[in-house]
Amino acid sequence: MFHALADGTRRDIVLRTLDGEYSVSALARRYPMSFAAVQKHVAVLEAAGLVTKQRKGREQLVRGNVDTVRRATQLLDRFEAVWRGRIDRMGEILADDPNGGTR
């Protein structure tokens, strides 16, 4: 997933394909870039596990991988808990030592 979502087009492809399957050529029509460039973005997303690709006849169908996206959401939930703990401790420090001035 490293850097896979750092690109706006790739994020857009993930969001779009979470709603339904798209062929690579259908995706390519939506972005002002070449088929090969879109294919490359899809390959990066596939390697990161964010989309899956399935051959259907002559077409390659791309579908967003909900599990990977859900994992990012869960990780961010855990980060929220980390920061809430930190903020609670900041509150204790401010209550203990309201004027500060240790430096």
Added chain:
Amino acid sequence: MTVTNVHKDPDALTMTITVELDASIERAWQLWADPRQLERWWGPPTYPATFVDHDLAPGSRATYYMTSPEGEKYHGWWEVLAVDPPRRLEVKDGFADDSGKPNDDLPVGRMVVTLDDRGGKTVMEITSHFPSAEAMEQVLSMGQEEGMVQALGQIEGILAGDAS
């Protein structure tokens, strides 16, 4: 001391938490600028942080480690990208090896802190940017028990059939 907003963007891998502090902006800034105060809140009580170097001048590095209950040390660093006391701090944060030297094999995140004076109170906003889900997992594995508690809560929820 109230968390007023939390915004998470799973596509961009960012989280912004906004908190209103019952303290002046100068007092709130000390939470970051004074390493002895910083280490009282950065790590959870079971994984206390120790800042070895701490200088918030642009380009400077802060180095720290967190100590597990078993005595194992997890090293990390910040590199100061921008600083405007007492209003703004922007750092890159990463992992280090046992000697405190940055480990370039592990992902590097970024954190932006802004403080805003609201007539004696301070609104602080902290935004964390992650390069990847793996980076988030690695940071969370670094003795972040609060995150673990949350994860356990999720597992219990799933076991109880509430998988939302």
